Amino acid sequence: MDARTLQHNKPFSVKQFFFQWEWLLVVILIIVNVMNTNLSPYYWNFESIRDATMSFLDKAFIVLPMVLVMILGDIDISVASTVALSSVIMADLYHRGVPMELAIVICLIVGTVCGLVNGLLIVKFKELSSVIVTLATMIIYRGIAYMILEDQAKGQFPEWFSFFGWEYVGGVPFILIAFAFFAVIYSLLLHKTTFGRRIYAIGNNSTASRFSGVQVDKIKVIVFALAGLMAAVTAVFLTSRMGSTRPNVATGYELDVIAMVVLGGISTAGGKGRMIGAILAVFLIGLLSYGLGLVNVPAQMLLIIVGLLLIFAVMIPKLNRAKLRKP
Amino acid sequence: MKKLLSTCLTAVLTLSMLAGCGSNNGAAPASGSKPADSTAKPADSGAKSKHAIIFKNTGNPYGEKQMEGFKNAITELGGEAILKAPDQPTAEAQIKMIEELISQKVSSIAIAANDPDALQPALKKAMNAGIKVLSLDSAVNAQSRLVHVNQADPERIGRVQVQAISEMIGGKGEIVVLSATSQATNQNTWIEWMKKELTDPKYKDIKLVKVAYGDDLRDKSVSEAEALLKSYPDLKGIIAPTTVGIAAAGKVLTDKGLKGKVQLTGLGLPSEMAQYIESGVSQWMYLWNPVDVGYLAGYTADALVKGTITGKVGDKFKAGRLGDKQIIADGSGTQIMLGDPFKFDAKNIGEWKKVY
Numbered sequence: 001m002d003a004r005t006l007q008h009n010k011p012f013s014v015k016q017f018f019f020q021w022e023w024l025l026v027v028i029l030i031i032v033n034v035m036n037t038n039l040s041p042y043y044w045n046f047e048s049i050r051d052a053t054m055s056f057l058d059k060a061f062i063v064l065p066m067v068l069v070m071i072l073g074d075i076d077i078s079v080a081s082t083v084a085l086s087s088v089i090m091a092d093l094y095h096r097g098v099p100m101e102l103a104i105v106i107c108l109i110v111g112t113v114c115g116l117v118n119g120l121l122i123v124k125f126k127e128l129s130s131v132i133v134t135l136a137t138m139i140i141y142r143g144i145a146y147m148i149l150e151d152q153a154k155g156q157f158p159e160w161f162s163f164f165g166w167e168y169v170g171g172v173p174f175i176l177i178a179f180a181f182f183a184v185i186y187s188l189l190l191h192k193t194t195f196g197r198r199i200y201a202i203g204n205n206s207t208a209s210r211f212s213g214v215q216v217d218k219i220k221v222i223v224f225a226l227a228g229l230m231a232a233v234t235a236v237f238l239t240s241r242m243g244s245t246r247p248n249v250a251t252g253y254e255l256d257v258i259a260m261v262v263l264g265g266i267s268t269a270g271g272k273g274r275m276i277g278a279i280l281a282v283f284l285i286g287l288l289s290y291g292l293g294l295v296n297v298p299a300q301m302l303l304i305i306v307g308l309l310l311i312f313a314v315m316i317p318k319l320n321r322a323k324l325r326k327p
Numbered sequence: 328m329k330k331l332l333s334t335c336l337t338a339v340l341t342l343s344m345l346a347g348c349g350s351n352n353g354a355a356p357a358s359g360s361k362p363a364d365s366t367a368k369p370a371d372s373g374a375k376s377k378h379a380i381i382f383k384n385t386g387n388p389y390g391e392k393q394m395e396g397f398k399n400a401i402t403e404l405g406g407e408a409i410l411k412a413p414d415q416p417t418a419e420a421q422i423k424m425i426e427e428l429i430s431q432k433v434s435s436i437a438i439a440a441n442d443p444d445a446l447q448p449a450l451k452k453a454m455n456a457g458i459k460v461l462s463l464d465s466a467v468n469a470q471s472r473l474v475h476v477n478q479a480d481p482e483r484i485g486r487v488q489v490q491a492i493s494e495m496i497g498g499k500g501e502i503v504v505l506s507a508t509s510q511a512t513n514q515n516t517w518i519e520w521m522k523k524e525l526t527d528p529k530y531k532d533i534k535l536v537k538v539a540y541g542d543d544l545r546d547k548s549v550s551e552a553e554a555l556l557k558s559y560p561d562l563k564g565i566i567a568p569t570t571v572g573i574a575a576a577g578k579v580l581t582d583k584g585l586k587g588k589v590q591l592t593g594l595g596l597p598s599e600m601a602q603y604i605e606s607g608v609s610q611w612m613y614l615w616n617p618v619d620v621g622y623l624a625g626y627t628a629d630a631l632v633k634g635t636i637t638g639k640v641g642d643k644f645k646a647g648r649l650g651d652k653q654i655i656a657d658g659s660g661t662q663i664m665l666g667d668p669f670k671f672d673a674k675n676i677g678e679w680k681k682v683y
Contacts, residue, residue, distance in 0.1 A: 299411075
């Protein structure tokens with residue numbers, strides 16, 4: 001067992017173990033793969049699936065910290081704007097003569113600062129919910145991005161920069177390796193450290209945590225800063241993939257990310273959920289959308305299917321809990 | 328017991344949902360799997376080739392017509408057309424679709440781009456995989472395509488609109504241009520040609536006082552149009568070379584009762600502009616036929632795949648009912664022109680408003 005909930009001293013039960021959202025995700029993932037293989041003769045081959053991961057993994061970097069944010073019981077809808085702002089600043093600096101390596105570092109710093117600002121505002125103005133604060137910064141960050149580039153696109157990066165979005169290392173896309181790396185780090189952070197356990201505690205009851213000596217504000221600021229940092233990582237990969245950037249880049253990413261987190265079984269009320277669920281959800285939505293794309297299903301159809309899955313994901317824990325209450 | 332029940336329920340729901348989306352696509356893969364066997368041997372000249380078109384986004388009537396024209400052409404040629412459009416008008420979504428098409432081993436991809444440069448790596452990957460890439464309507468940069476299918480000659484579009492407004496206002500007075508975004512490549516080229524046309528001495532009494540940008544957003548275009556009318560009380564004419572802008576200007580002129588006092592022309596969709604053309608707020612306007620743009624792209628794609636043309640200047644081919652077409656230079660790349668813009672007035676708007 002792990003720190004999924006605070007009550008983890010219950011005896012291990014095989015039934016309980018298998019009746020979990022994460023297992024259901026695995027089952028759905030298998031069904032999706034079988035379905036896709038049957039639908040399209042082009043789906044089930046190494047190269048297709050390998051290259052498909054390059055298309056959907058960029059936003060997956062933000063899914064990882066978003067899991068932490070949502071277990072805290074908060075939400076961050078400014079992440080897509082942070083992607084745009086850090087990407088635009090990186091491109092603009094490069095065009096002003098800053099070396100690309102330095103521009104990337106600054107991009108990561110900009111993202112972190114955006115996240116820090118979110119976190120500080122949220123802990124300073126406790127009467128405001130994180131939705132409201134990040135809604136405001138979402139507009140502000142995107143606005144600054146527009147002020148910098150106006151309506152222009154900036155491209156023509158050095159040749160090596162396309163490495164992040166398009167290259168392979170030992171036959172595996174670099175973006176997949178990078179995602180695996182971060183996924184392990186974040187899983188360990190959430191499930192194996194005191195920091196992670198405190199995130200669950202805050203999500204379950206922030207007042208009680210505060211009285212037990214948990215530095216709630218500090219943890220929140222760190223988590224939001226991590227979200228900003230990972231948004232900047234996304235900015236690097238996305239910009240590299242597109243070879244150019246513009247202020248409206250990554251539009252709608254925040255909703256995709258939140259959808260993946262919710263589908264991953266992370267409670268919107270906070271305090272519940274596991275990293276592995278969100279990671280499975282990333283691949284589930286990614287491969288589902290790729291498979292449907294291969295048979296040229298209209299884009300709206302995918303939205304409907306993901307919507308249904310989401311309702312389903314929110315519904316299951318409710319069923320589960322109602323059942324547990326009765327002896 | 329309850330647990331078991333809800334587990335079963337969950338499983339059934341999942342399966343039915345996925346089965347549901349599976350059966351919905353039943354038709355698409357059925358037709359997709361058949362030529363798949365034949366395209367496995369691309370050397371076979373008798374193979375039914377697959378041609379894909381990617382428009383900017385879904386739910387755009389103009390785009391639907393373009394894709395319809397493309398499909399008509401491909402069907403005439405005996406190929407299979409794949410029509411795709413992302414739900415958001417972004418380059419990111421189009422890159423994903425290009426990847427899907429590369430995996431499907433299509434013969435050609437025609438794209439109306441959401442960004443001229445951002446698709447370059449993806450389209451280059453497609454070309455390296457042996458897929459013929461062309462753009463239509465909204466171009467990608469010259470390195471990302473073999474040829475661009477252009478709606479109409481930009482020079483003619485620019486010049487014709489100035490000639491029209493001059494005729495409407497009697498060759499005298501202040502005019503403005505209400506465009507899309509300041510970065511729209513199409514619009515800016517047309518505006519350049521308008522300015523060149525205006526240097527002709529016969530327009531010496533016409534003064535272009537401002538170029539405003541409504542960003543192709545309806546509310547912004549409306550407020551820009553209102554602001555123009557306030558800033559230039561003597562304004563005689565508005566040229567709006569964008570479908571959103573001209574409809575917004577038509578609405579403002581109608582609401583303010585300025586019909587006949589301020590003239591309006593530009594490029595508009597017949598279905599949106601019919602009411603203003605019938606009421607006389609705009610006497611006439613221009614556009615090309617999007618069905619024909621798609622149709623021409625379909626024949627171009629086929630000619631590229633068959634090797635009739637390679638995308639070089641001077642290449643010639645026959646584009647079905649549109650007749651003979653020739654590839655001409657376009658900056659550092661090449662393009663094919665559909666022809667002159669088409670004039671819509673009170674006489675023909677009635678029949679066209681039903682088309683698009």
